Amino acid sequence: xxxxxxxxxxxxxxxxxxxxxxxxxxxxxxxxxxxxxxxxxxxxxxxxxxxxxxxxxxxxxxxxxxxxxxxxxxxxxxxxxxxxxxxxxxxxxxxxxxxxxxxxxxxxxxxxxxxxxxxxxxxxxxxxxxxxxxxxxxxxxxxxxxxxxxxxxxxxxxxxxxxxxxxxxxxxxxxxxxxxxxxxxxxxxxxxxxxxxxxxxxxxxxxxxxxxxxxxxxxxxxxxxxxxxxxxxxxxxxxxxxxxxxxxxxxxxxxxxxxxxxxxxxxxxxxxxxxxxxxxxxxxxxxxxxxxxxxxxxxxxxxxxxxxxxxxxxxxxxxxxxxxxxxxxxxxxxxxxxxxxxxxxxxxxxxxxxxxxxxxxxxxxxxxxxxxxxxxxxxxxxxxxxxxxxxxxxxxxxxxxxxxxxxxxxxxxxxxxxxxxxx
Ligand code: PLP
Numbered sequence: 001x002x003x004x005x006x007x008x009x010x011x012x013x014x015x016x017x018x019x020x021x022x023x024x025x026x027x028x029x030x031x032x033x034x035x036x037x038x039x040x041x042x043x044x045x046x047x048x049x050x051x052x053x054x055x056x057x058x059x060x061x062x063x064x065x066x067x068x069x070x071x072x073x074x075x076x077x078x079x080x081x082x083x084x085x086x087x088x089x090x091x092x093x094x095x096x097x098x099x100x101x102x103x104x105x106x107x108x109x110x111x112x113x114x115x116x117x118x119x120x121x122x123x124x125x126x127x128x129x130x131x132x133x134x135x136x137x138x139x140x141x142x143x144x145x146x147x148x149x150x151x152x153x154x155x156x157x158x159x160x161x162x163x164x165x166x167x168x169x170x171x172x173x174x175x176x177x178x179x180x181x182x183x184x185x186x187x188x189x190x191x192x193x194x195x196x197x198x199x200x201x202x203x204x205x206x207x208x209x210x211x212x213x214x215x216x217x218x219x220x221x222x223x224x225x226x227x228x229x230x231x232x233x234x235x236x237x238x239x240x241x242x243x244x245x246x247x248x249x250x251x252x253x254x255x256x257x258x259x260x261x262x263x264x265x266x267x268x269x270x271x272x273x274x275x276x277x278x279x280x281x282x283x284x285x286x287x288x289x290x291x292x293x294x295x296x297x298x299x300x301x302x303x304x305x306x307x308x309x310x311x312x313x314x315x316x317x318x319x320x321x322x323x324x325x326x327x328x329x330x331x332x333x334x335x336x337x338x339x340x341x342x343x344x345x346x347x348x349x350x351x352x353x354x355x356x357x358x359x360x361x362x363x364x365x366x367x368x369x370x371x372x373x374x375x376x377x378x379x380x381x382x383x384x385x386x387x388x389x390x391x392x393x394x395x396x397x398x399x400x401x402x403x404x405x406x407x408x409x410x411x412x413x414x415x416x417x418x419x420x421x422x423x
Pocket of ligand 1: 029088090091092117118120127161166167168192193194195196229
């Protein structure tokens with residue numbers, strides 16, 4: 001067959017872009033060659049609707065073993081009793097949890113997207129805000145941190161059926177025990193969506209949601225450094241509180257309702273090549289090598305945050321506990337949109353982001369978000385963070401200067417030269 005040069009040349013271009021640039025998008029990472037190998041394997045050819053041992057297709061004897069390994073490794077990594085590794089994405093993991101424990105019109109209490117939450121936590125443009133009644137908590141205006149008393153107040157007023165603890169742009173650790181107290185006080189179920197910090201949580205350097213939350217969802221491609229995808233975990237299984245029974249009259253377990261909500265509720269055939277790649281990534285994350293990596297991610301984030309603060313950048317909450325930071329650029333007289341564009345021209349990739357109490361639209365924004373998961377995989381250390389921030393600062397101070405853009409781009413390319421994508 002003729003080689004599809006049109007596509008493969010584009011893939012080569014994207015590879016060059018990734019190799020030469022500084023990747024600071026907080027939700028991205030570089031997977032290991034083995035994760036890539038598994039995700040590009042013959043498993044992509046296999047249909048396997050159902051679950052290991054209970055499939056709707058023949059020929060699943062091998063993929064059953066793959067999926068069982070992925071589930072077992074996920075459970076070992078997070079100390080969970082249940083794992084569903086089939087969700088195609090973080091959004092679909094959340095959709096399945098909602099479907100398993102909510103009826104249309106039920107109330108969900110989530111982190112406001114405009115304060116750092118995710119679309120799937122009740123945004124009106126997302127299924128979660130259309131199908132359910134969303135109410136929100138946000139951060140305190142002064143501290144930039146969650147105010148748990150305020151969350152408790154909103155919960156007692158709105159009586160949510162489900163509370164979602166998790167965010168896409170919140171740099172502080174979360175108090176899942178306190179979230180559980182709040183959920184219990186109003187009879188709500190509690191979901192932690194740890195898509196962003198799951199790699200740090202897996203290695204015990206941030207608070208563990210598993211003992212406190214009824215459900216935990218995560219993407220597998222951010223700090224966890226696996227293929228693009230999602231996953232659902234439970235620290236303990238329990239009988240569903242909705243009275244849904246099995247044929248024998250017993251109450252169904254909550255985990256069986258989650259399984260049903262993923263397949264056939266939300267998805268058809270699972271992506272067994274991606275599930276194999278998830279298993280590889282979980283295997284890697286179980287090692288001490290990954291522990292050293294994730295500690296370095298956190299150290300790099302703290303060093304980067306300190307270097308920004310030293311240059312009078314306004315970090316929401318003043319710093320970071322995890323792998324990311326959100327910066328309000330208003331005192332630098334540049335919008336998030338213009339900063340993102342100017343940085344991109346210098347081969348620095350980041351994303352504009354709403355900041356809490358933003359005065360700009362989501363398309364413009366006053367903020368920018370940076371994360372250290374990807375550059376740490378490239379091998380950058382704390383001492384490099386000073387250089388990285390100095391280069392970013394030059395661009396932010398001179399967004400329209402082609403000379404500055406060219407010199408920063410040259411410095412970025414030099415910094416990233418000879419650093420493999422997966423160091
Ligand atoms: N939940 C949170 C907190 C996220 O940050 C994200 C992705 O950014 C998702 C869910 C959704 O993940 P996906 O893009 O895989 O649907």
